[in-house]
Amino acid sequence: MSDIHGSAQLGERVVIEKDVKIGKNVVIGHHSVILQGTEIGDNVTVGCNCVLGIRPAVNQRMRETSNANRQLVIQSGTRIGHLVSIYSGTELGKDVFIGDHASIRENVSVADESVIGRAAIVELNTKIGKRCTVQTQAYVTGDTTLEDHVFIGPCVSMSNDKYMGAQAYSLKGPHIRKGAKIGNNASLLPGVTVGHNTIIGAGAVVTKDTEDNIVAAGVPARKIK
Amino acid sequence: MSDIHGSAQLGERVVIEKDVKIGKNVVIGHHSVILQGTEIGDNVTVGCNCVLGIRPAVNQRMRETSNANRQLVIQSGTRIGHLVSIYSGTELGKDVFIGDHASIRENVSVADESVIGRAAIVELNTKIGKRCTVQTQAYVTGDTTLEDHVFIGPCVSMSNDKYMGAQAYSLKGPHIRKGAKIGNNASLLPGVTVGHNTIIGAGAVVTKDTEDNIVAAGVPARKIK
Amino acid sequence: MSDIHGSAQLGERVVIEKDVKIGKNVVIGHHSVILQGTEIGDNVTVGCNCVLGIRPAVNQRMRETSNANRQLVIQSGTRIGHLVSIYSGTELGKDVFIGDHASIRENVSVADESVIGRAAIVELNTKIGKRCTVQTQAYVTGDTTLEDHVFIGPCVSMSNDKYMGAQAYSLKGPHIRKGAKIGNNASLLPGVTVGHNTIIGAGAVVTKDTEDNIVAAGVPARKIK
Numbered sequence: 001m002s003d004i005h006g007s008a009q010l011g012e013r014v015v016i017e018k019d020v021k022i023g024k025n026v027v028i029g030h031h032s033v034i035l036q037g038t039e040i041g042d043n044v045t046v047g048c049n050c051v052l053g054i055r056p057a058v059n060q061r062m063r064e065t066s067n068a069n070r071q072l073v074i075q076s077g078t079r080i081g082h083l084v085s086i087y088s089g090t091e092l093g094k095d096v097f098i099g100d101h102a103s104i105r106e107n108v109s110v111a112d113e114s115v116i117g118r119a120a121i122v123e124l125n126t127k128i129g130k131r132c133t134v135q136t137q138a139y140v141t142g143d144t145t146l147e148d149h150v151f152i153g154p155c156v157s158m159s160n161d162k163y164m165g166a167q168a169y170s171l172k173g174p175h176i177r178k179g180a181k182i183g184n185n186a187s188l189l190p191g192v193t194v195g196h197n198t199i200i201g202a203g204a205v206v207t208k209d210t211e212d213n214i215v216a217a218g219v220p221a222r223k224i225k
Numbered sequence: 226m227s228d229i230h231g232s233a234q235l236g237e238r239v240v241i242e243k244d245v246k247i248g249k250n251v252v253i254g255h256h257s258v259i260l261q262g263t264e265i266g267d268n269v270t271v272g273c274n275c276v277l278g279i280r281p282a283v284n285q286r287m288r289e290t291s292n293a294n295r296q297l298v299i300q301s302g303t304r305i306g307h308l309v310s311i312y313s314g315t316e317l318g319k320d321v322f323i324g325d326h327a328s329i330r331e332n333v334s335v336a337d338e339s340v341i342g343r344a345a346i347v348e349l350n351t352k353i354g355k356r357c358t359v360q361t362q363a364y365v366t367g368d369t370t371l372e373d374h375v376f377i378g379p380c381v382s383m384s385n386d387k388y389m390g391a392q393a394y395s396l397k398g399p400h401i402r403k404g405a406k407i408g409n410n411a412s413l414l415p416g417v418t419v420g421h422n423t424i425i426g427a428g429a430v431v432t433k434d435t436e437d438n439i440v441a442a443g444v445p446a447r448k449i450k
Numbered sequence: 451m452s453d454i455h456g457s458a459q460l461g462e463r464v465v466i467e468k469d470v471k472i473g474k475n476v477v478i479g480h481h482s483v484i485l486q487g488t489e490i491g492d493n494v495t496v497g498c499n500c501v502l503g504i505r506p507a508v509n510q511r512m513r514e515t516s517n518a519n520r521q522l523v524i525q526s527g528t529r530i531g532h533l534v535s536i537y538s539g540t541e542l543g544k545d546v547f548i549g550d551h552a553s554i555r556e557n558v559s560v561a562d563e564s565v566i567g568r569a570a571i572v573e574l575n576t577k578i579g580k581r582c583t584v585q586t587q588a589y590v591t592g593d594t595t596l597e598d599h600v601f602i603g604p605c606v607s608m609s610n611d612k613y614m615g616a617q618a619y620s621l622k623g624p625h626i627r628k629g630a631k632i633g634n635n636a637s638l639l640p641g642v643t644v645g646h647n648t649i650i651g652a653g654a655v656v657t658k659d660t661e662d663n664i665v666a667a668g669v670p671a672r673k674i675k
Binding site for chain 1: 461462463479480481497498499531532533550551568569583585586587601603604605631633634635649651652653668669
Binding site: 118119184 | 238256258274276279308310326328346366382383390391410412414430432
């Protein structure tokens with residue numbers, strides 16, 4: 001059985017599976033699908049044609065995650081766009097904004113008031129701090145940390161697999177320190193740390209850790225200020 | 226009440242909200258959602274699972290636009306793919322083509338016979354001229370102008386915020402002059418102008434205005450011809 | 451009439467058009483659309499809100515393909531995510547994995563056990579070998595060949611049109627030889643060949659053919675090892 005508050009406004013042909021909890025004043029758009037076990041807080045808005053609470057599917061060549069039984073939790077005031085997919089085992093804080101066509105994998109946390117842009121993708125096991133901005137089409141790979149107040153520009157790309165599938169390797173994404181800003185279409189290599197308040201130029205390729213409070217740009221990225 | 230011409234072919238479980246106008250010989254795919262106030266011209270085709278006429282949603286950290294009451298207008302002969310989202314306050318001209326998974330924000334105009342590719346994104350307050358091509362996965366940021374006959378290659382990235390959210394700043398996207406061509410995965414910085422018929426190489430990072438009729442490439446982009 | 455095996459589990463409001471074949475133990479998520487003529491093998495899983503078997507739509511400025519009457523064939527054991535679009539005239543092998551939000555055009559073949567990542571796009575007339583990985587948001591252009599065991603990193607971009615629409619030109623995408631690995635956000639120009647087991651660095655721009663068994667990086671890409 002699901003627990004849907006009487007004040008919820010559901011669009012046409014919304015599918016709500018069992019064990020779903022929906023708080024006060026929630027709005028869900030037409031044709032959206034809320035899968036088993038999802039918890040949606042008060043005043044949350046969900047667009048049309050979304051799929052929320054997806055259980056991870058794996059094939060023999062992909063990692064299995066251990067949290068297959070945990071639910072998706074969406075805290076109060078968060079707004080989710082249209083045509084969005086979000087997995088189970090993930091928690092979105094309060095007043096988060098998720099753009100249309102975005103996709104967020106399992107075991108991700110997005111802290112209060114952060115923005116995940118249109119068609120941006122956040123892979124599994126990633127932590128995103130408070131008031132971060134992940135711009136349109138940016139790719140936040142798995143096993144990544146964004147501290148608070150980080151800005152990821154549009155179309156930024158990250159990777160977490162140094163050997164591109166060729167060796168047994170503990171996957172490690174970038175670590176972006178508080179207040180750092182990454183310019184549009186920059187590329188970050190596996191495991192790099194970007195320092196506090198550091199700015200990375202558009203189109204830069206960050207191949208190693210950067211200091212705090214600098215500006216770096218180019219291919220490969222070098223300190224320019 | 227909506228005004229749907231008798232010749233319209235609607236797929237299964239299409240949702241049509243009130244105050245929608247649908248012209249002659251329109252085809253709408255299964256499960257698509259046409260939101261309140263949308264105007265669809267004659268001979269328009271819409272794919273499955275689309276969401277058309279979205280009212281802008283904003284949070285406290287995002288800009289409010291002034292045209293929240295204007296509708297989405299789609300002129301005759303235009304074809305829209307599957308899983309597409311388009312906002313209200315936008316106008317698509319005649320014989321425009323919008324690829325699958327594309328997203329177009331509010332207050333955008335796309336002139337006749339232009340092509341917006343698969344999974345391409347066009348942000349708010351942007352003008353796209355006649356017979357332009359915006360290729361697959363390209364990102365056209367807000368406050369951008371593409372004059373007529375512009376070609377934007379696949380995965381091109383643009384930005385419009387020089388200070389990456391850090392300062393009060395009037396956002397300004399690139400201005401691409403008539404006939405210019407931008408190679409795949411190039412990055413354009415906020416406010417840059419690309420000259421008439423100028424060609425930008427693949428992967429280039431355009432940091433300042435370019436002349437007309439040249440070829441520029443590299444990081445940062447320099448004139449090579 | 452469609453031929454749906456009695457063991458199939460269909461979600462709510464799945465649309466199945468005529469002449470569809472569905473094998474044993476197939477699972478199809480809520481709101482997905484299976485268009486006319488699609489053939490789905492045993493043990494295939496399809497997510498929610500997908501559109502499978504799309505007939506190519508063209509406008510006057512786009513190429514018409516000759517296989518408009520061929521169906522989409524999905525072989526046994528393949529898993530397809532949510533919000534995916536796949537065209538008719540394409541064949542997916544056994545135990546293939548297609549990520550959420552991915553899009554695959556017509557006349558594509560994907561061989562057994564390959565992975566097409568989340569929001570990745572594969573354009574028309576492309577051949578993908580066995581056990582390839584095309585990572586998240588990567589763009590595989592039309593008329594491209596990936597031999598077996600190729601790795602395409604996240605956000606990789608390719609193009610197949612040397613003149614960007616300006617001249618009559620036979621379109622030709624890259625050819626990636628067996629075992630080659632392309633780093634994240636690299637750009638490949640039309641018609642380039644990447645050699646056997648060659649590794650291309652993140653953010654590189656590959657402007658000409660590379661040798662076998664080398665490492666190349668930079669803009670433009672040069673041999674570094």
